[in-house]
Every structure is written in C-alpha cells, then in structure tokens.
Amino acid sequence: MELNSVKEKLVSVHTDVLIVGAGPTGLALGVDLARRGVDALVVERGAGLAPGSRGKGIQPRTLEDEIRAAGGDYPIGLIWQDGERVTERSMFDPAEDGEAGSPFGEPWMVPQWRTQEILHARLTELGGRVVFDREVTALHQDEDGVSVHFASGEGAGTVRARYVVAADGGRSAVRRAVGIAMTGAGADGSGVVAPDPILVGDVRISGLDRDHWHLFPPRGDGDGFMAVCPLAGTEYFQVVAGFLAGTTVDASPEGVRKVVAARSHLPADAVTEVRWVSDFRPRAALADRFRAGRVFLAGDAAHIHSPAGGQGLNTSVQDAYNLGWKLGAVLRGEAPESLLDTYEEERRPVAAEMLGLSTKIHRGEARRGRETRQLGLGYRGSALAVETRGDVPQEALRAGDRAPDAAVDGVRLFDVFRGPHWTLLAVGTDAEPPALPGVRTARIGSDERYGTGVFLVRPDGYVGWAGTDPKDLQEYAAQVGLSVA
Incomplete structure (x- = not known):
C-alpha cells in the first residue's frame, strides 16, 4: 500500500487533541477520536510509518476490533537440529472452547507495519490526518491547554491543543518534557529483562516452508537461538536471533545473512531480501504516572515490554481505546473533566500486570496461555465500576468486567x-x-454468562454499571456524561 507522507506547515495550529507518535497506539487513538467527531492531529517524528514487524501478535482482546482480514493463524513450531527436523510443538497453550465469551480464541x-497501514487508511477515511517529519522540542502547558513546539527548518511550528497524548515510544520526548520518570521492572531495577541483545528483521528467505515457525536452538558454540517465522498475509519471514551479553550485533542486511548461515542449514544467499532490520535489548519499565496535567502517556511511552508473549502492542492499543471515549465525552x-482521572486509575495496573507477565515469559517462567490473551482483564476496582446487585458471586460477571459476547436469536x-456508543442491555x-x-x-x-439484570456497557466493551432497577442509573449516567432523558 502506497502511503503519501503529509507535509504541511504547523506554524500555528489549534486542535482539541494532539497525538504525538504514529505507531499503533497513536493511530488507534486517532481513529477512535475521529469517529467521535473530535478534532485531533497525529504528528510523527519519522518520514513515514515505521517499517518493521516489531509486534506481530494481535491478542483476542484486541481482535475484538476489526483487523482479521489482514493476518492469519500462528503456525506450529518446528525445531531443527543440524539440518534435520526434530520435533514440532505448539507455541501457545490452546484456548478452551468458548473461553471468556469471545469469538476469537487464539x-x-x-x-506491525501492516497494522499501522490499516489504521492509517481508516484514519484517513474518517477525515483524520498524520503529519510526518515533526520532532517535538519543547512543551508548555497552562490551565487552558498545551503548546507543543517542533524542530526548526521545514518542520518548525507550534501546535496548541486542549490535550496532548504521548504515543511516541519508549524514548518519549513528551514524557521527558513533562518530567515523568519510568521505573524498571527488571530484577535489578534497571528495566533490563535480559542483558543479551536481540536482532530482529523482516526478510524474504528460500528453503523454509511457510507452514511452520522454524526454531533453531543454540549449538553450544557461543551462538544464541534463532527463530524464523512466516509473517501471515505477506511473503516475508521474521528472523529473531539472540546474542550473548556484550556482543556487538551487526544489524545490517549482510549481518542477517551471516546469522542465518551460521545458525541454520541454509546458505547466506537464501536470504534474498532484507526489508527491515534492527537490534535491541529487551526491557521492561513502567511510567510512574500516566498523566501530567493535560498530557497523557499511552503505549510504549507509558510501559515498555519484552516482546515475549505479544503484550506490548495489545496493551498499547487498549490504552487508546480506554482514553478515546473519555476524551470525547469531556471535549x-x-x-466532567474528572472522568479523565480514571484513565491512569484503570490502565496503569493493567500495564503493570502485563509487564510482569511478559517478563516471566521472556525468562521461561511462564507460557503463552490464557493470561496472554487478555480476555480476563478488567476494572472492578475502578471508580467507573458500579455494582448495585448485592448478591452476585465474585466469579460471576460484575461491573468492571469485560462484557462477553453471546449469540441471541441470531444476533451477536x-x-x-460495536461502535463508539454505550449499550444498555437488559x-x-x-x-x-x-x-x-x-x-x-x-x-x-x-x-x-450474564445471569439476570441490567448492564450498561461502556464504549470500550466493559460493564460500567450493573443492577436490577434501571432507575438507579441517574447518578452514574451523569458521572460518565450520559444525561437521563
């Protein structure tokens, strides 16, 4: 898909919401605000959308949004040893039938680059836009809004917004500008999950089938592991290779070819194209706060995950889905503006939980299973979760839980x-x-799954209020911006 980078002056632009960063988080938030009629602008430091498949797994909780047509099932793992197929294994614990009331079990x-293309296209369709080549250099906020300044040259300018959302990644310039620190979740407090660097790249490769996730264990001669996974919906494979701490990683196309040749039975020229390549050290860190006045943190700007378990991108998109409807209602x-306080109240504990899970999976202390699918996450402790039925067991559906799917009279x-609205379900x-x-x-x-009662379901799919007498809804409705007619 061809994407034309928008080049426009930002000498003095006014908008309701400025979203800094055009990754999955920023784009998803832009889409959600656009469909609510909110004037929002997405700006991106890079010249275009990021090219790599840093995150390739969409968990069932995020799949409850629309993205199915662009991907495919995860393949079974195939372990190789000395050029021979040794055994196959599932990469995930299987979901139970009808697990947690979702049509998507796996x-x-x-x-990630395809996810971004889809979100960008949807944002454009809704009348939104992304301005590229815009680097944030300073930020000032007051009681009425936030002024964000951009680098000199062609991209110079200032945007005045009522609210700003930092979706600009783990090295967030906006987070630094508002002085919010991140606390490492690593065992040593540094946020380093493991000191061993990892190389990741998207490549075309011959000699491997696309029905398996190909796994090459370390050979014992100082090399680390290598995994080669076909990227569904594309002609590419993702290569992931681990290195010992202190190793200098050659993150170049030739470096990828050397790794493939050294750790598998394939020759270097089996890698016929390197579309994108990068290297990193897995980290885990959590922002001390998710809000500073009129500035909110979302996605990697708020929480940095190991890629193990596929939690980072999904947790990030759910940040956007939580914040979008709240910003829309306030704007x-x-x-009341106090509704925005519930964003950090709800999302920071979830991010902390997912950080702990992804770190355990990275270290081999847990498997990819029920928890990674995120269907059991909820907000029972939130100020927005009001349960008025006094005799409901803890294991039953309660206010704050995700509203499950069900097929009733041929209707799901x-x-x-589905949509930006609330739903009142009797x-x-x-x-x-x-x-x-x-x-x-x-x-x-x-x-x-529901039992009996009346349930007010939030725009992001969680039960906000649950009771037996709808007349008791008035106070809650006013809290979230719904006036009883």
Missing part, C-alpha cells in the same frame, strides 16, 4: 456493542431501560 498474526462537554452481542428481566441519549438499548433472555 492470537492472530499481523505484522463535548458531556462529562458484539455486533450490538438480560432476563422485564425492567424497562430508561432513554439515554446516544445509548443503544437491547434486550435478551436469560444468559448464563
């Missing part, structure tokens, strides 16, 4: 929930839901 592979004057609840009750502006109403018979 992770879905979509290269439209429907909800996920189809009812289950197994004759109670008449009140009329709420902008809220879709639905009624189904008793369902084992």
Whole structure:
C-alpha cells in the first residue's frame, strides 16, 4: 500500500487533541477520536510509518476490533537440529472452547507495519490526518491547554491543543518534557529483562516452508537461538536471533545473512531480501504516572515490554481505546473533566500486570496461555465500576468486567456493542431501560454468562454499571456524561 507522507506547515495550529507518535497506539487513538467527531492531529517524528514487524501478535482482546482480514493463524513450531527436523510443538497453550465469551480464541498474526497501514487508511477515511517529519522540542502547558513546539527548518511550528497524548515510544520526548520518570521492572531495577541483545528483521528467505515457525536452538558454540517465522498475509519471514551479553550485533542486511548461515542449514544467499532490520535489548519499565496535567502517556511511552508473549502492542492499543471515549465525552462537554482521572486509575495496573507477565515469559517462567490473551482483564476496582446487585458471586460477571459476547436469536452481542456508543442491555428481566441519549438499548433472555439484570456497557466493551432497577442509573449516567432523558 502506497502511503503519501503529509507535509504541511504547523506554524500555528489549534486542535482539541494532539497525538504525538504514529505507531499503533497513536493511530488507534486517532481513529477512535475521529469517529467521535473530535478534532485531533497525529504528528510523527519519522518520514513515514515505521517499517518493521516489531509486534506481530494481535491478542483476542484486541481482535475484538476489526483487523482479521489482514493476518492469519500462528503456525506450529518446528525445531531443527543440524539440518534435520526434530520435533514440532505448539507455541501457545490452546484456548478452551468458548473461553471468556469471545469469538476469537487464539492470537492472530499481523505484522506491525501492516497494522499501522490499516489504521492509517481508516484514519484517513474518517477525515483524520498524520503529519510526518515533526520532532517535538519543547512543551508548555497552562490551565487552558498545551503548546507543543517542533524542530526548526521545514518542520518548525507550534501546535496548541486542549490535550496532548504521548504515543511516541519508549524514548518519549513528551514524557521527558513533562518530567515523568519510568521505573524498571527488571530484577535489578534497571528495566533490563535480559542483558543479551536481540536482532530482529523482516526478510524474504528460500528453503523454509511457510507452514511452520522454524526454531533453531543454540549449538553450544557461543551462538544464541534463532527463530524464523512466516509473517501471515505477506511473503516475508521474521528472523529473531539472540546474542550473548556484550556482543556487538551487526544489524545490517549482510549481518542477517551471516546469522542465518551460521545458525541454520541454509546458505547466506537464501536470504534474498532484507526489508527491515534492527537490534535491541529487551526491557521492561513502567511510567510512574500516566498523566501530567493535560498530557497523557499511552503505549510504549507509558510501559515498555519484552516482546515475549505479544503484550506490548495489545496493551498499547487498549490504552487508546480506554482514553478515546473519555476524551470525547469531556471535549463535548458531556462529562466532567474528572472522568479523565480514571484513565491512569484503570490502565496503569493493567500495564503493570502485563509487564510482569511478559517478563516471566521472556525468562521461561511462564507460557503463552490464557493470561496472554487478555480476555480476563478488567476494572472492578475502578471508580467507573458500579455494582448495585448485592448478591452476585465474585466469579460471576460484575461491573468492571469485560462484557462477553453471546449469540441471541441470531444476533451477536458484539455486533450490538460495536461502535463508539454505550449499550444498555437488559438480560432476563422485564425492567424497562430508561432513554439515554446516544445509548443503544437491547434486550435478551436469560444468559448464563450474564445471569439476570441490567448492564450498561461502556464504549470500550466493559460493564460500567450493573443492577436490577434501571432507575438507579441517574447518578452514574451523569458521572460518565450520559444525561437521563
């Protein structure tokens, strides 16, 4: 897909929300705000969208948004030894039937660069835009908004926004500008999950089938592991190779070819194209805060993960989905500004949990299984989770939990929930839901996942309020920007 980089002057631009960073987080937030009619601008330091498949796994919780057509199932792992096929193994623990009320039980592979293309196209379709070659150099905020200044030259200028979202990665310039520190989640407190560097690249390679994730264990001569995974929906493979601490990694096309030849039975010229290559040391770190006044942190700017387990990109996109509807409600004057305080309240504990999980998987202390699918994450402790039924068991669906899917009379609840709206769902009750502006109403018979009651489902798919008498909704509705008619 051809993507034309937008080049426009930002001498003095005013917008409601400035999103810094055009990775999956920034683009997803831009899409969500655009479909809510919020004036938002995405700016990106680079000349275009990032090219690599840094994150290639979309977990079921994120798949409940639309991206299925661009990817495919993860292949089975195939272990090689001295040029011979040794054994096969599943790379993930299988999902249980109907696990957690989602039609998507397993992770879905979509290269990150493809995810970004899809989000960028959707943003453009909705009338949004991304301005490239814009590097943040300074930021000043006051009671009314934030002024963000960009580097001199063609990209110079200032954007004045009511709110700013830092989605500019682990080395976030915006996070540094507002003085928010990150605390390492590594055992030594440094945030280094492992001191061993890793090389990753997207390549065309001959001599390996596309039905397997090819695994080459260390040979014992000082080399590390290598994995070669076909990238679904493309003609490329992702090569990942580990090195011993202190090794200087040759992150060049020729370096990739040398690694493939040294660690497999393939010759160097089997790598016929290197589309992208990079090297890194796995880190894990969490921002001390997710908000400083009118500036919010999201994605890698707020939490840096080891790639093990596929948690970084998915946690980041869910940040955007959580923040988008709240910004929209406040900017439209429907909800009090205090609603935005719940972003950090809800997302920081989730990020901390996912950081711990991805670190354990990286170190071989846990497998990719139920937790990595993120379907059990919720916000029961949030100020926005109001449970008014007094006799509901802890294991049952409660306010703060993800609203599960169900097929009722040929209609899927996920189809009812899909969109930027709230949904008021009456289950197994004759109670008449009140009329709420902008809220879709639905009624189904008793369902084992929901039990009986009335459920107000948030735009991001979580149960906000649960009860038996819809008349008790008034106070909650005012808190989140829904006025009872």
